[in-house]
């Protein structure tokens with residue numbers, strides 16, 4: 001049986017749920033199709049920077065998240081080789097409002113559940129994997145793995161790094177950058193005792209970070225190249241943990257203890273992939289009544305902690321552009337199709353250079369931070385640390401605006 005829906009969003013991740021909530025705030029209904037049978041939460045936590053807090057303000061869920069997560073004071077970078085600090089950045093430097101940054105490490109489960117709780121019931125349809133898309137006049141036919149078919153006036157691909165919608169738009173599959181990431185989380189009922197700072201450790205091609213989500217939860221990550229295969233690491237998380245511990249060099253013992261205390265089921269491994277920045281410029285982010293957002297649009301390496309933040313920005317801007325297109329409900333049908341097409345084009349235009357800049361910066365920062373060469377290591381420790389921090393704060397100053405249609 002074919003069901004007709006106005007707006008179908010593929011993927012109940014950060015991008016899909018933020019877009020659905022943004023549309024809901026504008027009084028527009030959407031249906032979110034999620035391939036899993038429940039919310040898919042991988043990676044425990046993520047750094048939410050100033051730009052993403054603005055997006056969370058826009059969809060009206062920032063306050064409850066603020067209450068549950070500690071505000072970070074800054075980033076402290078230390079060499080794993082010398083054990084000495086190489087750079088330090090304060091987030092709330094005395095000075096102008098522009099210097100004032102809000103950064104917290106937010107638990108993914110809490111973020112996703114907060115988004116879902118604000119949506120009308122029935123918005124998400126779980127166990128609904130999109131397998132192919134077809135044209136049917138001005139509508140899109142969405143084929144699901146259970147054989148059912150939906151018709152949609154608008155199709156928004158928020159289906160992550162392996163996006164079926166991005167493929168339909170003609171994007172190539174994202175490229176593996178030759179590095180992996182491991183993430184972990186530890187809960188301590190008596191409190192972890194760490195300062196609210198992002199502690200970063202870099203050296204010999206290995207980068208790690210430790211950060212408090214709240215008084216009791218510590219999140220950590222590491223990125224690296226390795227001769228171990230993905231399968232080998234997936235099958236032996238104990239080996240991965242040992243590998244991380246062996247790379248921490250002169251990192252203080254209390255950080256090493258965080259890794260040691262992480263239960264194996266609280267480790268998550270990911271091969272790092274990104275879309276080449278030129279594919280963002282030359283590729284089609286939107287085509288007729290279809291577009292992509294989040295990792296489906298701009299998968300990037302996690303080196304500046306902006307993938308999820310950018311997905312939140314996308315959600316707000318996409319909802320606004322689509323809201324503007326759908327505002328004139330009295331319009332003739334063919335006119336509506338044209339307005340939707342223009343709305344999605346406006347979104348793509350507004351996001352193209354932002355996505356380009358984020359992907360390129362993340363790749364460059366990752367490349368230099370995990371480089372083992374003598375010259376790059378020297379430059380990184382002496383000069384580039386401060387430059388990266390300024391660049392990161394500049395990117396986090398972006399304002400996606402509010403959720404109103406003019």
Ligand SMILES: Cc1cc2nc3c(=O)[nH]c(=O)nc-3n(C[C@H](O)[C@H](O)[C@H](O)COP(=O)(O)OP(=O)(O)OC[C@H]3O[C@@H](n4cnc5c(N)ncnc54)[C@H](O)[C@@H]3O)c2cc1C
Nearest residue numbers: 011013014015035047130160181294295302305307308309
């Ligand atoms: C190691 C690491 C650390 C990171 N750290 C940070 C950080 O500190 N800060 C930050 O902002 N970002 C960070 N990121 C990036 C961030 O995790 C992603 O950018 C973000 O999760 C992307 O959200 P999304 O909704 O676009 O995609 P996803 O979270 O991948 O969601 C896509 C959803 O679509 C569903 N889906 C996929 N295919 C289909 C289909 N065919 N049919 C139906 N449903 C489908 C999936 O099941 C999933 O639920 C990090 C990433 C990594 C790997």
